Amino acid sequence: MLLFFGSFSYAQSNLPSREINSIQLITDDGDYITKNYYARFSNGDCYTIKRIRIVLVKLTVNKDKFEICDSGNDGLEKITLSKYTRDVNSQSGTKVLFYSTHLEADNNATSFLRVIDLTSSSTVYARISLSDCVKVVPITFTLVSTPNIVAEIEKEFPIYCDNNADGKENIDLTELDAQINVNNEQVEFSYFKSYNIQNATFSDPYLDPLNAEVQDGDILYVKVKYKNSDCFSVAKVKVRIKVINYLINLSPNAILKICNEDFTASETFNLEEVVSQIFDQGKNEIPFSDFDITYYVNENFANQGTSAGKISAPNSYISSAANAYVYARFQSKSYGCYSVAPINLLFVLPPKTINSEITICDNNLDEKYDVNLLAYKDSMVQYPNEDNKFKFYKEFADINVAGKEITNPENFIVEANISKIWVYVENLPNCGSSAEIIFKRGNALNLDKKHFNLHNICDTNNDKKEQIDLTIFENNFSSSFTYEYFDKQSDLWLDQNKIQNPRAHIFDETTGNSIIYVKVFQEGFCPDFYTIDLKLNEVPIVKIEDQYYCKNDIVGIDIVPDVSGLNVVYYSWKLPDGTMIEGADKKDLTNIKTLGTYVLTLTNSSNCTYTTSFKIINKDTPKIISLTGKNDYYTIKAEGIPGRKIVYSLDLIHWQDSNVFYNLKVGEYTFYVKYADSDCYGDSIKGKIFILQNAFTPNGDGINDYWVLSGLDVFNNNSTLQIFDKYGNMVYKQISNTEFKWDGKANSRVLNSDAYWFVLTAGDERIYKGWIYLKNKN
Template sequence: MKTYFPPKAIPSSIRVCDSNLDGTPQVNLLLKDYTDRMVSEPDPENHFMFYLTPADVLSNNPIKDPENFSPNPFPNRIWVLVENLSGCYTLPSTIDFIINSSVPIMKDTFLLEQCDEANDGKEILNLNQFENQIHNSKTANFSYYPTLADLNNNVNEIVSPTSYQYDNIVHPPVIFVKVEETGYCPALVKININLKNTPIFELPAYYFCPGVGIRIEPDLSYLLPKSYTWKNPAGEIISKDSYIDNIKTEGKYSLTITIDNGCEYTEYFDIIAYEVPVITQLLGTGANSYQIIANGSKKILYSMDGINWQASNIFENIPPGPVTFYVRFEDSKCLGIPKKGLSVKINNVITPNNDGYNDQWSFHNLDVFQDQPSNLKIYDRNGILIHEQSSTTRFIWNGQYNGRVLPTSSYWYIMTLPDKVLSGWILLKNRN
């Protein structure tokens, strides 16, 4: 026959944590590590009963679920009664609870502000960004939950906190973080979320007449812009004002505005040149007449001053000197790129007698053809070339050939200009 001696309960202590951060510690009183410290001689046949107060001991009112002990408020001390299989026991003893220290954190509340790019309440957030500011440790573990109830019940943990798909209609504006570190009780941190309004706007395509600068100044005052940044198609900043001016180049431009909350929005828009006729050729049909050759998809009008227009592309009896030709479509005010020509009047007499009058033959205004050279050839009656000159400015002939004064006679010229060829005679009169 086995003899049973009453087990002796002894004072003990248990370190506890609020593991699920619901405000109340949780403890399994029947863990062997704990029960072995509650008796002088541990025995697997011992039976443990726990009581909140000495009165509960006297009335035999034990704690109903010692494996999930989590009363609120949580007591500092409870009582334990240990008996063996034969029902023998001694006086109850005490169990003191020691609340373990929580993970030391530097700050328990953070504000995550991010611009709502579409102003739809949805953004992808990086919740991890505050970890070094919460508890700077390589061994700490951070768990994120959309609600405190989820954290308390260890459900719905956010599995991708670096790319959390937040929706302010579905999710509360607070994220709850459980911070765990070996040797400490977990700590609770809150991340408040604020999606900031983005200054979204739209710009149309803008059209301009080629060669005429356009000014663009959209009214965005309702967005209360703090700054403007305009960029050209090459991505270069061209203005920090509320407008851009004198834009003459087609392409895709952008405008970025920033408002006081730090959010910005960039709108891309096209600047397009209106279609205009293109002068492909000025055809000099005579010394004082031109035919304008131009291409375009609609009916073209022609002008020599940009004011008076005609449907015919032929101009005659043009006053001598430089002339500028203009084209436009009948239904548009936009002008095509103008082109310059030269109406010619030639002095046919040269008297190189050093009297200050007609001492040399000259022809000016060749610069209207810009860098295109013109050519002059002068022949005597026998067809001998006695003078040749190419120039982009003017022709000059002093009536000599290789430094020798030529006799009085008629001489023939061929003048080749970029838009026509002219020929005629020059009378050279000398004293001989």
């Protein structure tokens, strides 16, 4: 059974009074209506309920006419239609596509418009769809001109005074209008500090264009639009402020301090004392005598320049705040221009000094106890402050007595009869206090060993310079020590010219300074020092040039390095194959024929070593490319260095310019090549002139039973023999690099007596052809 209900709960209860008709009339008004009904399917006591959701959609058009601003008034704008889809229809879930014709939109053509070029007015057709609902409407785009203005200008605003000399003044921005709107169009103006050219939006408007604060060099933007249109043009304006009268330049950093030594709740200031801090005649054109100077309790009153907030007695101004500000107004009597500057009024408490103790040492190891008193100044006061000034005296009675102050506190020498001195600390003249400084002599650090020799240094390049690790002796002392290194004892005393990188110190023996001074420190002790004596030893440097060897020479070459005066005690040779030849008597190599790189390491009596290398290289010789010929001659093709003459020989004795050898007799030959200006020959190649047997009798009688050609091993390549009968059938073939031997058979079958044709291709590519007569016993 199937019944319908208006809600899920009604369908569950299944009351007949809640049942509705299967045909329903929906009368709700709106563009998007949804209704839910519920169907109850039952069979006996079993049932199920399903929701029926009805959606009624009325597709709407929000806007079908658009005015497009002609930016630049060039009569053309490219329109991306997707930007207007939500303006045409903003219903949720709808899809909007644009077409050239109504028919294409109706048919939902696959090709739709994305961009159009608008030159005046154009109509496209928007297809609005949601599920099966479709609406097609014409959309009209009309090109609208924008105000024709000057897009960029620079405007100078003359002002009588630049008060406060800050480059800022209030001007009337409407003075720009005529210079921008040169065509006198009916337009409106608005003014902004920022403009985003990417999305054509303005920000930071000037709320009062008639009295707008600007600064010299500011960039502002003017929006110009027709009164009856949203289309606008933008003018970019650079503002120039031209000051007619002189600027008044005042310092903003004036401070007036007073010593509050009695800790009173208020102090009296003479504001006129600070004028020299505020005004510098060298920075101003207006003479000081032309100013009226008045004082005010705050900056606003000072800028107003009226009686409000004015200080009537500036030479006896009472302040109850420890840190306060008042303001001075300098106004020109001649021009009326003014500037205002702050004055910081400060109560200053005298520094509270405390007695201190300084442990002194002979820090420079010059047998004098010197101390930098200023290095301990923070321990002399309860509250350190950069405004504190320190003065030191040998006697208490000398404090603030002219000529009695210690003049060199950074390098004060503590004499044997001095155990304490006095310090006076002030932050303002006569605003201070004093305390004692007690000197205590520190415990000296006594090193067990104070001199080292470093005499085993090898001078790598024999240039009297070497990089040395000076820190190697630090291992003799405690790990808690720290070190400083100096080239000279005078530098040690003056604590100057420290060696910056003692682990890689460049020692120059030519300077004559062979002693290094090492200052040693340990926490809680006065420093000590030790010395290092440096000496460089020469390295046995020798050079062996590359050697050239003729590879066909019977005798090799000898390598005899010149080591005179080098005090060499040991030789180590490394041959190209890795073999080592070593010993005190292995100075020379003899009868060397092996090509490659040789390495020689020399060790002298100072145990300094030097390694050099050289090569054994083949002398350059021509290269044989090929050997060709016929029955009684050979032609040699060789290549070499262009322009260098090649000669040829059969016996290494007689050499000829021609590369052809004629009238050769039967036998084996070896051919040689070399350069005419050299005794070293290079490649050789073998050849052979054959005598060919023209008949044989393979009848088994042991005489002339085989056709034989031997000596093929003279060739680098294999030789080939082919034998044919008179019908052109090949009856025998052999490839060999030693000899040919034919028994007159073809595949073990005895051949008839007859003449047979042979083709012999020698290993040097010569080809021999002819007849062989085979006389068999048949």
